[in-house]
Amino acid sequence: METVTRSTPPPVLERSEVFLIGSLRVEGLEASYGGRQILKGITMDIPAGAVTAVIGPSGCGKSTFVRCLNRLHEVVPGARVSGRVLLEGQDIYAPGVDPVVVRRRIGMVFQRPNPFPTMTIYQNVAAGLRVNGWDRRRTAEAVERSLRMAALWDEVKDRLHQPATGLSGGQQQRLCIARALAVEPDVLLMDEPTSALDPVSTLKIEELLIELRQRFTLVVVTHNMQQAARVADRTAFLLDGELVEFGPTAELFTMPRDRRTEDYITGRFG
Amino acid sequence: MEAGDRLRTVRGGVRQTAGGRTAYLGDQFFLWLTRFLALAILALLSLIFYEVIVASKPSLQRFGFGFLTSTEWDPVAERFGALPFIFGTVASSLIALILAVPLSLAVATFLVELAPWWLRGPAGVAVELLAAIPSVVYGLWGIFVLVPFLRSTVEPPLIRSLGFLPLFRGPAIGVGLLAAGVILAIMITPIITAVIREVLLTVPRHQREAMLALGATRWETIRLVVLPYGRAGILGGVILGLGRALGETMAVTMVIGNRPEIALSLFAPAYSMASVIANEFTEATSAIHLSALVEIALILFLVTILINILARLLIWRVSRAVPGAVRE
Numbered sequence: 001m002e003t004v005t006r007s008t009p010p011p012v013l014e015r016s017e018v019f020l021i022g023s024l025r026v027e028g029l030e031a032s033y034g035g036r037q038i039l040k041g042i043t044m045d046i047p048a049g050a051v052t053a054v055i056g057p058s059g060c061g062k063s064t065f066v067r068c069l070n071r072l073h074e075v076v077p078g079a080r081v082s083g084r085v086l087l088e089g090q091d092i093y094a095p096g097v098d099p100v101v102v103r104r105r106i107g108m109v110f111q112r113p114n115p116f117p118t119m120t121i122y123q124n125v126a127a128g129l130r131v132n133g134w135d136r137r138r139t140a141e142a143v144e145r146s147l148r149m150a151a152l153w154d155e156v157k158d159r160l161h162q163p164a165t166g167l168s169g170g171q172q173q174r175l176c177i178a179r180a181l182a183v184e185p186d187v188l189l190m191d192e193p194t195s196a197l198d199p200v201s202t203l204k205i206e207e208l209l210i211e212l213r214q215r216f217t218l219v220v221v222t223h224n225m226q227q228a229a230r231v232a233d234r235t236a237f238l239l240d241g242e243l244v245e246f247g248p249t250a251e252l253f254t255m256p257r258d259r260r261t262e263d264y265i266t267g268r269f270g
Numbered sequence: 271m272e273a274g275d276r277l278r279t280v281r282g283g284v285r286q287t288a289g290g291r292t293a294y295l296g297d298q299f300f301l302w303l304t305r306f307l308a309l310a311i312l313a314l315l316s317l318i319f320y321e322v323i324v325a326s327k328p329s330l331q332r333f334g335f336g337f338l339t340s341t342e343w344d345p346v347a348e349r350f351g352a353l354p355f356i357f358g359t360v361a362s363s364l365i366a367l368i369l370a371v372p373l374s375l376a377v378a379t380f381l382v383e384l385a386p387w388w389l390r391g392p393a394g395v396a397v398e399l400l401a402a403i404p405s406v407v408y409g410l411w412g413i414f415v416l417v418p419f420l421r422s423t424v425e426p427p428l429i430r431s432l433g434f435l436p437l438f439r440g441p442a443i444g445v446g447l448l449a450a451g452v453i454l455a456i457m458i459t460p461i462i463t464a465v466i467r468e469v470l471l472t473v474p475r476h477q478r479e480a481m482l483a484l485g486a487t488r489w490e491t492i493r494l495v496v497l498p499y500g501r502a503g504i505l506g507g508v509i510l511g512l513g514r515a516l517g518e519t520m521a522v523t524m525v526i527g528n529r530p531e532i533a534l535s536l537f538a539p540a541y542s543m544a545s546v547i548a549n550e551f552t553e554a555t556s557a558i559h560l561s562a563l564v565e566i567a568l569i570l571f572l573v574t575i576l577i578n579i580l581a582r583l584l585i586w587r588v589s590r591a592v593p594g595a596v597r598e
């Protein structure tokens with residue numbers, strides 16, 4: 001794992017300590033929609049270079065939580081955030097921090113596939129590169145690399161210049177994963193990335209996650225506890241906007257410390 | 271024919287499964303009612319078309335195709351040509367579009383994407399109210415405010431600096447093609463803005479978020495995702511505005527200068543098809559004059575239909591090039 005001493009420091013201010021690239025710390029994070037509080041003070045360390053799973057019943061705030069990590073929550077009208085999210089020790093909510101810069105470093109894959117319908121497959125993957133000013137050759141390379149990583153290349157290599165809407169739902173989701181990978185973020189947030197996929201593509205994506213954690217900090221929301229057990233180094237259990245338990249995945253699933261966690265993973269509610 | 275057959279089959283199926291006889295009768299009634307209304311519209315249109323052709327027959331026979339290419343309009347000598355009016359209508363509408371489309375895009379984008387939350391609703395309603403102002407009010411405003419302003423403030427510097435171009439030549443008299451174009455632009459901007467606003471509101475939030483999450487700025491998101499997503503609808507709004515500009519009578523008549531000439535200058539007076547009909551119809555004494563005016567109405571009708579067909583084709587092409595863009 002590379003540390004933060006690199007020649008061109010990423011644009012989030014200067015730093016005093018040494019942090020691993022892509023390490024996140026969440027402190028007292030609260031979020032609301034139109035006055036209704038959804039997240040009620042979450043504090044946790046998300047380690048760099050590992051997969052962190054977020055599990056919990058539907059509506060508990062998992063999506064809201066990851067959307068706070070790249071400052072996307074605030075684009076919803078009436079949505080509020082308070083607390084701190086530290087990327088490599090720097091608060092991304094500090095005054096003067098540009099959310100655009102934050103989002104360039106913290107990418108996201110959404111719960112439902114959302115390719116751009118007016119763009120071709122190629123243009124979809126290249127969309128983020130275009131706004132980051134990549135030249136044509138580097139873009140072409142990055143598009144192929146990302147599509148390969150997202151296990152989609154073989155299926156689309158002959159129709160890169162056709163509309164992305166011609167893809168199946170699962171292919172569209174992998175396209176969105178490729179699109180997020182292409183800009184080479186340091187952190188990748190994935191909100192139930194495999195909920196639209198068949199078992200084979202799911203397996204490919206899970207393999208991808210395991211492979212990617214060498215290079216990215218991954219936060220994966222999932223409904224599927226087997227999936228969390230398979231891919232995640234650490235797992236967080238969210239309930240009603242509170243972080244009930246957070247620890248190494250094996251521990252959380254085999255000997256949960258909290259009663260509610262135990263109830264949830266044994267299927268007594270949720 | 272084919273669609274009708276399919277409908278009948280479906281109805282048969284419903285009758286077999288659902289026992290509700292009254293519901294079936296209601297369906298029947300509704301089907302016939304809608305069919306009747308749809309046909310009535312077509313019949314009405316054909317009737318208007320027929321009447322116009324019949325009434326313009328003397329002129330059609332006397333002037334033939336020359337009517338379209340002649341620039342002469344002399345009721346005393348009974349020589350009539352429609353070209354200056356066609357030119358005036360098309361040119362003033364084009365000027366209007368050139369001015370109104372960027373403005374409407376900017377206003378609608380601001381209202382949907384950038385304005386503070388509390389402003390969006392009220393400002394949107396205000397735009398729609400602007401679209402409801404009667405055109406004679408715009409015309410009066412044009413005479414008392416716009417024309418003097420063009421004459422004293424806008425045209426002289428343009429003539430001084432760009433007067434070597436035919437487009438900006440001539441005396442600054444205020445009334446003329448530019449005044450008509452500007453008034454039309456002001457009139458169609460609210461309509462186009464309202465349509466574009468509706469279109470932008472239908473762009474799903476997840477589309478914007480997907481782009482923002484890639485590290486795009488708001489402007490990049492608007493330019494690369496939001497506007498392309500709505501482009502078929504935006505085009506539709508522009509066509510709607512163009513349709514209104516082509517047919518607008520009152521406000522144009524009040525500021526265009528009403529002189530049947532074709533000048534290259536924006537500042538020269540001109541005349542539009544709708545205006546000449548409105549101005550001369552009640553005063554036309556000779557049968558051929560009347561017939562010529564009706565033929566101008568026929569041309570206006572055809573030009574409007576032609577533009578609508580072209581617009582349909584354009585929208586169809588745009589939305590077909592991007593499957594899903596309109597359907598979603």
Ligand SMILES: Nc1ncnc2c1ncn2[C@@H]1O[C@H](COP(=O)(O)OP(=O)(O)OP(=O)(O)O)[C@@H](O)[C@H]1O
Pocket residue numbers: 033034038056057058059060061062063064065076111223
């Ligand atoms: N745009 C929104 N406006 C208002 N309330 C919202 C909005 N999005 C989510 N919520 C509310 O916030 C709460 C948490 O939603 P969130 O999407 O974070 O849940 P989740 O844990 O991701 O659920 P799921 O597993 O079903 O995706 C829910 O009660 C939901 O109703």
Ligand SMILES: [Mg+2]
Pocket residue numbers: 062063064111191
């Ligand atoms: Mg969710």
